Amino acid sequence: MPSVAVPRSSQASRALRRSQSTRMTATKFECAAQAHLLAQKRRIPLATKYDVNTNVVPACTKLSLPRTLPRPVLGEVDTSSLVGAYPDLAGIPAEYIRDRLNLTTPKMRAAIQAVETSVSKSTLPTELNILMNEVVSFACPTHMFAVYNDAPLPLGHKRQVNLFPIHDLVFGLQCTNLPTLPAARPSSSPSHTTVPVVPLRLPSPETFSLLHAYLYTKQPATLLASLARPCETDMLQLAAHANKILGLWRNACLLGVVDAQLYDVIGASWDSAIAAMQACS
Structure with a gap:
């Protein structure tokens, strides 16, 4: 079969299209890799545990938080x-x-x-x-x-x-x-x-000052303000804040505090903290 000569301009056009296609494919892979890496970074804080004694959040342990804090039976x-x-x-x-x-x-x-x-x-x-x-x-x-x-x-x-x-x-x-x-x-x-x-x-000595102050003042609004979640969207900050609320709840349950408003404040603060963590993840 006789060969057909392709004009130089057509050859250049095809080469250009192949080059563009190659770059687009490479870009897609790069974007996918970055998205995967970013997703991993967003998930990393969820797989941590806040150490209440050292204020360090080790990255190799898993954070396990309940969705709700049950209200104890008040005697x-x-x-x-x-x-x-x-x-x-x-x-x-x-x-x-x-x-x-x-x-x-x-x-x-x-x-x-x-x-x-x-x-x-x-x-x-x-x-x-x-x-x-x-x-x-x-x-x-x-x-x-x-x-x-x-x-x-x-x-x-x-x-x-x-x-x-x-x-x-x-x-x-x-x-x-x-x-x-x-x-x-x-x-x-x-x-x-x-x-x-x-x-x-106590399970959480570092949060006892909150309970100590509340039992004297009996001001739920003041306690609620002290438990307001941070504005940051950093997962480690939110996890530390959630651990603060959890520590207060554990202390109150262990001592058997008979104050319904205290648990109302703790429950509302906990729900807000968990919602913020879910939005951040």
Whole structure:
């Protein structure tokens, strides 16, 4: 068969089309690879776990969070343990005492915020001296909580313990699972008073300050504001925030806090955090 000569212009046109097709195919593969990589990066934070003790989110473990935080069955506190120190409370319903106590708790909170004390960093004492001043003496704390958890520690590290001055009435009337508190001694000096130190093991020591403040203030709006999710859309930040809410819920459940509004706030904050994480993933 005789050969047919193809004009040079047609050859150039075909070569150009083949080149364009090759570039388009390469571009598609490149875009697909980038999209796959980006999707992997977006999924990576979902496969992490927030370490509440070190504030580090290791990338090799899996984050497992419940979609909802179940509301515990709210019982009622047994005031018999308080009657020894407060005989006038015998036979009075706990709910009524709590309502009356709300009139005094602002001054109690002012007193615990004004507490000054010192403690050795090497050992935890059984008692602590609290310096008396005008604010503290008006509503002096009865005990000192030494809050900690029992998570394993690296070799050579000391367990961190946080001290919180408290009033036995505030916690005894709102927590069904509070450990037995030793008897508080009345102050024998105008300059200081001695209070028992009560070790309190909790799953989330770092969030106890939120619960501590709420039990004194009983202001759901303030707690809700402190649990507002961050504006960032970074999954690690959202996971850390969700872990904060989870820690507060675990502490409240362990202590048996009998406050429905507390769990309303925790539930609403949790739903918002989970929705943000789902939108980010």
